[in-house]
Amino acid sequence: DGGITQSPKYLFRKEGQNVTLSCEQNLNHDAMYWYRQDPGQGLRLIYYSQIVNDFQKGDIAEGYSVSREKKESFPLTVTSAQKNPTAFYLCASSTRDPDTTADTQYFGPGTRLTVL
Amino acid sequence: AQSVSQHNHHVILSEAASLELGCNYSYGGTVNLFWYVQYPGQHLQLLLKYFSGDPLVKGIKGFEAEFIKSKFSFNLRKPSVQWSDTAEYFCAVRTGYSSASKIIFGSGTRLSIRP
Numbered sequence: 001d002g003g004i005t006q007s008p009k010y011l012f013r014k015e016g017q018n019v020t021l022s023c024e025q026n027l028n029h030d031a032m033y034w035y036r037q038d039p040g041q042g043l044r045l046i047y048y049s050q051i052v053n054d055f056q057k058g059d060i061a062e063g064y065s066v067s068r069e070k071k072e073s074f075p076l077t078v079t080s081a082q083k084n085p086t087a088f089y090l091c092a093s094s095t096r097d098p099d100t101t102a103d104t105q106y107f108g109p110g111t112r113l114t115v116l
Numbered sequence: 117a118q119s120v121s122q123h124n125h126h127v128i129l130s131e132a133a134s135l136e137l138g139c140n141y142s143y144g145g146t147v148n149l150f151w152y153v154q155y156p157g158q159h160l161q162l163l164l165k166y167f168s169g170d171p172l173v174k175g176i177k178g179f180e181a182e183f184i185k186s187k188f189s190f191n192l193r194k195p196s197v198q199w200s201d202t203a204e205y206f207c208a209v210r211t212g213y214s215s216a217s218k219i220i221f222g223s224g225t226r227l228s229i230r231p
Contacts, residue, residue, distance in 0.1 A: 018152055033219075035171075040125065041223055042120075042206060042222050045220075048218065058218070104162055106162075107159050107161075108159065109158075110159075
């Protein structure tokens with residue numbers, strides 16, 4: 001089955017700890033994204049990557065880091081510098097060319113992170 | 117800065133009622149427009165999208181949306197809702213065609229349908 005997987009589904013961490021959220025896709029998409037979803041605020045873009053070994057900050061990148069060493073993987077690290085990390089994190093991917101009908105974002109099931 | 121506004125935070129309707137969810141964006145250039153739906157406990161899914169051509173687009177499950185460029189709007193409609201339409205709906209806008217263009221999401225509208 002083609003799709004996007006995120007693990008784990010639920011994650012708990014203590015204050016001061018870094019934690020890494022996994023995102024894998026087998027859709028052969030070039031672009032991948034990380035969003036944070038909070039109640040009443042919709043989705044806010046954390047980081048995105050248009051191609052392997054390259055990524056850009058989104059609107060709320062502070063306290064987060066990413067890597068894109070492989071096309072199919074885009075892990076997100078929530079560092080201890082993130083002041084309010086408890087949230088639902090969504091990963092998405094899309095093809096790169098914006099002029100094709102395939103340039104639509106497809107989302108994973110999400111990871112709910114709770115900081116204790 | 118570009119933004120997307122969904123003015124209805126929570127809409128409650130009875131089954132068979134007609135639905136219209138508002139979406140306005142602030143950007144004067146070329147846009148691609150999307151509506152996504154998130155059913156309880158499920159992935160965010162694409163409902164419909166507008167790239168070019170006919171401004172009235174039809175999506176899955178009987179939903180449609182109309183792009184009105186002069187009003188910067190892309191409202192979602194359904195003539196007769198069902199209990200299974202209970203979900204959160206997100207409007208999104210991609211501004212421009214560069215490879216660096218991003219999708220901006222609205223804050224979402226929660227739709228509750230009374231059986």
